[in-house]
Amino acid sequence: MAVVDPSTIFPLAGYDRLCFLKNVVDHPQITVGDYTYYDDFEDVANFQRRVRYLFDFTGDHLRIGKFCMLASGVEFIMNGANHLAQAVSAYPFAVFGGDWAGAMAGKTYPNKGDTTVGNDVWVGYRATIMPGVSIGHGAIIGACAVVTRDVPPYAIVGGNPARVIRMRFDADTVACLLALAWWDWPIEKITHFAPLLTGDVTAFLAAAEE
Incomplete structure (x- = not known):
């Protein structure tokens, strides 16, 4: 069976701007599933640079599923970017040490948890995903969208802030697709x-359920 090996870095012969992403990322707080690809107009190494504010001390993770499609310029903003929005000042005094070192005593910076992208998700050109967002399986994120809240499975979202434009399928069909979880089948x-x-x-559901 001639199926491309998911451990291949560049699966398209002679083209080095599309990669199977898990073979390029080496950050311990980023995990990527098989066959998820990233396409970049310049250099696929840009992806990891565009996962912003991911620090070991924040402890958050970026998890991306299998068979996802990530376009050039996609950015993930992680919890290291958060400031004290509810305080008198959002300025991070303690970061600079010295007499300001104790400014955060008994306090913590906001942390919205891990950022998760499901399986079979298409993230369009220059979309931005904010900290702690969960994107459901089969969702589509429009170009230049700014995703500030969770995205339901098989939703199409766009805009700033991103909102659901429409669902790809009706609720019963979505439930069937989620139950089948085709991305977990043997290759x-x-x-x-x-x-x-x-x-x-x-037609797919009819054949799959036989």
């Missing part, structure tokens, strides 16, 4: 169903 089965995965959802 041989995914390959067999690939022509249906790229076609009508009704």
Whole structure:
């Protein structure tokens, strides 16, 4: 069976601006699933540079599922960017030490938790994902969207702040797709169903449920 190896860095022959991302990322707080690709107009090494404010002391993680499609310029803002928005001043006095070192005694900076991208998610050109956001399986994030809140599975969102434009499928169909979780099938089965995965959802579900 001639299926591209997910450990391949550049799966398109002669083209080094699209990579299987898990083979490029080496940050311990970033995990990426098989076959997720990142396409960059300049250099695929840009991806990790665009995961902003990811510090070991914040303890948060970026988790991206399998079979995702990430366009050039995508950015993830992590919890290290957070300031004390509810305080008198948002200025991080304690960071600079000295007589300001104790300014954060008994306090912590806001932390919205891990950022999670499900499986089979398409994130468009220059979209920005804010800290702690969870993007559901099968969602589509429009170009230049700023995602500030969780995105339901199979929703299409866009704008700043991003809002649901429409759902890709009705609720029953979404439930069936989530139950099947095709991205977790053996690669041989995914390959067999690939022509249906790229076609009508009704035909796919009928065949998959046989």
